[in-house]
Each structure stands twice: as structure tokens, then as C-alpha cells.
Amino acid sequence: MQRRQFITATAAALTASSFPLSRTTAAPIAPLTVQQVIDALLADIPGAPFPNTVDTIKSGDPNSSVKGIVTTMFATNEIIGKTISLGANFIIAHEPTFYNHADETKWLSEDPVYRYKRDLLDKNGIVVWRFHDGIHAHKPDGVRMGVLQALGWDRYYNANDPFLVELPAPINLGQLMIHCKKSLDIGKLKFIGDPTQDCKRIVLSPGAPGGQRQIANIEKYQPDCFITGELNEWETNEYVRDARIQGRKISLIVLGHAVSEEPGLEWLVPVLKQKAPGIPVTHLPSGDPFSFI
């Protein structure tokens, strides 16, 4: 903690002085390390660095000089390959690298899929850092802002009620679903509801916030439609099924986890360009893992 706090303070000072100076004078930009970029990002996050967080380095050396940055939802083998092709060496991923939330790898140590990925990262000197808790703790939540922008709804954002989207005029659930699919590049989504039902009051909850938080937001806002990324299939959907049989006007859209948050990693690109001037920053969507039949 001590060391990270010191680095954060240094990075914050750099952000406030050297970076803008470099930009205005077009002087050669000093190489930045991965840790300096991380600390510059965390300098904007209230309460960061967090004592307990999944936002840790998953591979590589935080003291590496950054040649290029890729932002994405998942550092898949495909994204790692594209990162290497770009000549970049730093992947900022929102989700785990090794198939579990905490990126514990002991249980995978002999697994051939894990070992291949680990070798691919190590041999190519690729650093992967997760930016999950931090981007959500940003004011405003960077993922939320990216998704709102992609949906053309950022103008309805209200910092006092960040989950709530009040459309100026109702559209029906069918139109709403088509809008979500087009805006977020979704092949298929799942839903509960009547496509002809009017929707004006919407709660938007990307990712997989869990049943109790999803249901608490339905209770609180009583939306026409609750839009989320992923759910446990014994939780929020069953609440909505029961509510509808009871006669309540509520519908549910489940976008898919990855596609529901991907624009948040695009939102991050201009932020990174400001924090790490001169370093190429590319958003590469890791995309929807699923097909549907």
C-alpha cells in the first residue's frame, strides 16, 4: 500500500504537470511504465488504490515500458495475438484473464489451455492488467458512460440516479430491443415481456451485478423495463416472471455480459490518450463469445 500510494502521488503530480507540458511543447515524451499508466488512471478514482481488488497485474512486469495499449473486455488468446500484431504490449481488460473472478491459477497449473495462454503472454512480454473495480468506481462509472453513449442515452444521464434512464417518449419493448441490438452490436438477446408494451422508464444495469442488487433496483425505480448484462437464472428473471403474472408492468432484457459492457472499454481510450500522451491506444472488442441457434 505504501509504495502504491507513493507512486499514485507521483503519477498524479506527473499528470498535473509533465503530461500537459509534453503535449504543448511537442517535446519527446519520456517512456512510461505500465505502473505509471495504472497510477495515472487510479489518480482519478475516488478511494483508489483499493486494499482489496481484482484490479491487479495478471501477467508481465509492471516496470515494462509501454509501447502501446489495448483496451478490451477479455484478454482472449485472439486479443493477445492482435495486440502482438499491433506492436503493443499492455492490455487493459475489464474481465478476468484466467476464467475465474479472482484470477486464481493454482487449480489451473497443469491445465493445457491455461499453460498455452500463460506462455503466449510471457514469451511476448505482454502485460495484462484488469481494470474492473476502478472503472466502475470512477465518477461517473466509465462503463456506464460508454454504454450510455453507445445507446445515445448519455443526454439522459442523471448523477443522482445513475441507473435510471427516462426516455423523452415511450417506445415499445420490441423497438427498445432492436435499438439495443443495433447500438451494441448484439446478435441475439433474451428477454421477458410483451414486445408491444410501452417503455419509457428504464433501469440500465450492465454486467452481472447479482440478483439482490438487480431486484433492489427494480423495487426502487419500478421501471417499465430492466436492462442488464447477465443474471443468475434462479434470481432476477424469476422475480420478473412472478411480477408479470401478478399483473405488474415490468419487462426484462438480458443483453449478454460481454456485449453489455464492451463500450466502457472504448470510453477508456480518450482517457488513456490523455494520461499516456504519445502512446498508441487501441480498443479491440473481444466480442460476444456466443452464437445462437
Added chain:
Amino acid sequence: MQRRQFITATAAALTASSFPLSRTTAAPIAPLTVQQVIDALLADIPGAPFPNTVDTIKSGDPNSSVKGIVTTMFATNEIIGKTISLGANFIIAHEPTFYNHADETKWLSEDPVYRYKRDLLDKNGIVVWRFHDGIHAHKPDGVRMGVLQALGWDRYYNANDPFLVELPAPINLGQLMIHCKKSLDIGKLKFIGDPTQDCKRIVLSPGAPGGQRQIANIEKYQPDCFITGELNEWETNEYVRDARIQGRKISLIVLGHAVSEEPGLEWLVPVLKQKAPGIPVTHLPSGDPFSFI
């Protein structure tokens, strides 16, 4: 524990003597209480009753006389209504009643959806009991057997490798998916893989067993296709994506949680008819909660 063990012993004795006698003589059958039916079921489960289990009474009085039994995945408001129409009063559901695994209700005490369902159950004297841990602990797992039967694959069941299904001849992934959809009455399923890939060695894992168990079974059996009910979208699907980019021949089918286990509750019907002779037993599928667009 003491009381339950005593009742279990009593129920087992009843099963072994009075019930067959009643059937052969067509004498009036003594009314059974909910608890007697539960105990008769648990008498067949190794290790039951379990000290820690979600298989508890969710509503109603275990000393009620059973008028009729309904088996289902979810005791939805719709299923409760149909149960009342049937004149039955005992629902055996595989999944939670109140939108969380432990059926904790304190957080829902003021929720109008919860209160409506609670009132509906109470006013109509409906008992709901969950049979989740028990049916899975049955030898063989009752859910697995129901699903294997629905798929026409019970003849390939091997008690030493219950997860593994070795088809006699390969079919391609596309055919396999169509077979699953038809057999299990699924509208849409999601998958990762090449529909033309041959599949012969299959691992079948209904429900939502969690990423580490799903991945461990892929590691162990190296199947052509891994079929599951539900997953966390940062776990097994990402493992399969990475494996495929690495060149491994593995595909993934995600059936949907409810539809992947519903036949297990149909499997339970003849078991219950034997345990509770003379009591009407009906399987009512609670169905797929989702539509797709």
C-alpha cells in the same frame, strides 16, 4: 436430526409394508403428511437428511395432509395457480421460490412481488418444498437420469463416469444442437463452436455447476462437446474460446438452466407415485422463462 431420522425410519417401514399392501388390497390409503412424503423420498438418498441443505420447506405446514403433488423446476405464481386448480397442495420444486439460492426472505419482506406470492401460498395452504441437493445426491442423480432419458441417451449411462456420454457414431455439432432443442423443448440455445464439427464424446452437465467444476470436467474428459445448463459468462465460455483459438477441438452448448433440468422433475413422478400411492402426482413444467430476439 433425531426427529427427522425417526420419521425417515418410520416412512421407510411404511414404504416396505403398508404401501404395497394398500395397493394390492385396494383398501383406503391412509392420508400422508408432507413430511412423510419428504421422509420417504429422503430414505433413498445416501447421507440424507443433510445437516446443511437448501432442501427445506419454503411455505406451508409439513404436517398438512397431502391432497396432490406437483413437481416442477420453479414454483412460479403460474405453477401455484395451476396447482390450486388441480386441487393439489404440495409443490416439489427443484429451484428457489424467492429469487435467491438460500430462499432468504428478510431482504424481501417489504417487496410487493414477494408479499403477493407469500399471500398466494398462505391463503391457499400450499406447501412448497425444495428438492435440489437430494435429487442430485440420489444414485443415480435423478435430474441427470431424467435429462438422459429425454435425450434418448440413458442407454449410454455409465455409473463410473456419469458425466460422459459416448455416442455410438459421431454427429455434427449442428445436428447435436437440433437434437437437444427438440428433445428438451428449447426455443434458442447458445453455443461456441463450428456446427460442422463432429461430436462423439460428450460431457453433459445440466444446471449451473460453476466454472471450476465445468472446466475440471472438460480437462478430465476432453470432450468434443461440453453441454451445460448455465455458466458465469467470465468462466467456462472464455476457457472454451481460448482453447479453440489454441486449436483444440472443443465446442460448448449452453442449454439454459431451467430447460436443462426440467426432465429431472418428470423423472421424479413415478418415484413419488411409489412413495405416496393413491395421491395424484403431476409434473408441470415451469418452462423457459426467456424469449429470444
